[in-house]
Amino acid sequence: MKLGAFLWATGHHIAAWRHPKAHVTAGIDIDHYIELARIAEAAKFDMVFCEDAAGLREANVAIASQTSRSIGFEPISLLSALAVQTSRIGLVSTASTSYNEPYGLARTFLSLDHLSGGRAGWNLVTSASPIEAANFGSTGLRPHAERYERAREFAEVVTGLWRGKLDGASGHDGQSFSVRDPLDLPRSAQGAPVMVQAGASDVGRDLAARTADVVFTAAQTFEEAKAFYDDLKGRLAAYEREPDDIKIMPGVAPVVAETEAQAQEKYEALQELIPDDVGVALLSSYLSISDLWRYPIDGPLPVLPESEGMKSRQALVVEQSHRDGLSIRQLARHFAGARGHWRIVGTAAQIADELQARFEGGAADGFNVMPAYFLGELDAFAALVVPELQRRGLFRKDYEGHTLRDHLGLKRPGVAATQT
Template sequence: MTDRPLKQIHLAAHFPGVNNTTVWTDPAAGSQIAFESFRHLAATAERGRFDFLFLAEGLRLREVKGRIHDLDVLGRPESITVLGALAAVTTHLGLAATVNATFNEPYELARRFASLDHLSGGRAAWNVVTSSDAFTGENFRRGGYLDRADRYTRAAEFVQLAREFWDAAGTGTVRHQGPQFDVEGTLSVPRPPQGHPVVIQAGDSDEGREFAAATADVIFSRHSTLAAGQAFHTDVKRRLAAYGRKPDELKIMPGVTWVLGDTEEEAVERAAEIRRAQVSPATAIAYLEQIWGVDLSGHDVDGPLPGTDPVRGSGLVQGRTSLGDPLEIAAEWRAVAAAKGLSSRELVIEVTGRQSFIGTPRSVAEQIDRHVQSDAADGFILVPHLTPGGLDEFVDRVVPLLQERGVFRTEYTGTTLRDHLGLPVPGRR
């Protein structure tokens, strides 16, 4: 660290969807469909003076062995619809929706986000995701036509065209001819209050980092340990100059969990209990099957990893993000399990755990501040293990300590999401 002024921490809240983060067996777990759940989490985040609420989204329920994955049975309402309703019951909180750039069209998306930005008074954000998944593509006319190598090519032109529509709104016609889109038209709503809604991106590959440096305002990163966060922060920020951008024009916000206790020991014990609840035996089996590509329903999760090699491309599990080459992953996992003496379930707990801040409220506040002041992150997107009340304890016990340290706002000083993030309003191009 240097003698520079203290960096201000950015915080956002993630509403978990279909996943194994939420402990659905906990009596305090509520609905992920009912509007009251979304309203409660949004109200808590706004009470904590968070920058924004973040909704993920999937376009098809995952399948394991030809059946819908147990954790996906309920699904979740479409994100922009939910956020439009939340705009009416919040006043400052940013509203971030995940919308796929592969299976949507720029005009229609630009219109929807411009509408949300107007209805919320300038609080909309778009998390840009892509897909080369033929399984997901079966829900759409185009199917799974898009090669994996082309997904960021389409996304970059998609974002460019959406911004052209936002810039031309109320002033003229957009005429665009490119490799992916040939469009001529006018946006049917005025230019958004923020100029452009905030753009969020989550890709971690080299092409994803380059796409973010050229295009995004926020990165939803997975690099949440101190060393990994610093390396990622340095790499992405250095890329900005090539696009005429300054380092503070892109905020890096890893997704993290947290567990609090009155003592450090209590927090560690509670964290272990939560992780075992998150990874049930059935969840561990489903995760192993994603790598091994074979039916493991008879496998003992309290014993060692399967002794056979994975089967590439079996199609047993569909709709899950690829983790890489299954043979290489299995070899890495066996090495970790052998080194640490882990059973199959314990190994899944080890490799699927998102970096957590674990400790007393004061030590968690210190950990978060250390990461930000050390340039491992600009802030964090908090992922609670309970819906909808999981954020309450953090807001009540940790936020006041961050405010006491002078690194987090006590009141909102602006009304738009760009105000909260310290991002400039783009001029018309």
């Protein structure tokens, strides 16, 4: 079983910053992040993971200031600092194909890979936020299909540069990019940084099947997780890849304590800290609509227009709304708490049972762990759940290799394949 520690400033719970044990300015406290990375490394996690967006995460500044992630380090600088304060754990950062150029991005991640002795990974995103678009001269978001077409070509150039060979005789000449090689860096200890993706739309899944080594995903139920897992693994053959070439790691938002009652109490205390306006604003952004606040908060979701935003997350919310007949307030609290990810509240044994069932049931190769607040809840997961997984023989007791590819059991890539 593979485990990622998803770092996120004060914590993943939307109201983490209001928790009495929260570190409110965690986002710009490097010592805090160093401690988190060391806890995760001592627990033998495969990697730490950072999200990213070049801009505020929430358009309404009043709301943004009331969430756990209003400010924080840019992740390449953060992970480069963590690289020299850790020795084995993988270091994965998100970066956008819409607001970067492939040569610059390839070079930066390969530099991090050298800095860390082969522990870097890039989580490719196409950036669905109009806030970011406005910071980069765009008046609106590019259509979903167009973003993904650019991302496909972008990924092809980046992996070509990492592997020392672009597709054309004198470099790459394509629709969106024209790039000469080589980079001013040699191959890294793991051959090339690990490629991570999290897109769940049809075109997102195809891109992952074509290029990803790791896929993060959000799935509430076993059935959703299993369906996604089977679908994605089934797409690999078309690109001449084996099922084991991709590790699928759904997000999980655990709340663990010594007893079930303590865990429930901890969870409810967090949920009560969520202000309604913050919950509704976050739900609005998942749905890519701006006027959700106009509808009665105890009524059902309105019918939604087609959107160019993040389609897969929108579908997840709508599906849950229909399945459980939840009101806007209930949906808002539910999604705000774990940001759409799978929540498990219980003892270490209960949480291990759930993870084991999805892992052994063929619905996950591992999990991206999203602690409610830092560092308390990462510490609790490392102290309680990890030893339980180790006792069951599901998780390593020590690192066997030195690179992120070693930890994940991924092949070391050769030279770039010719264009598919």
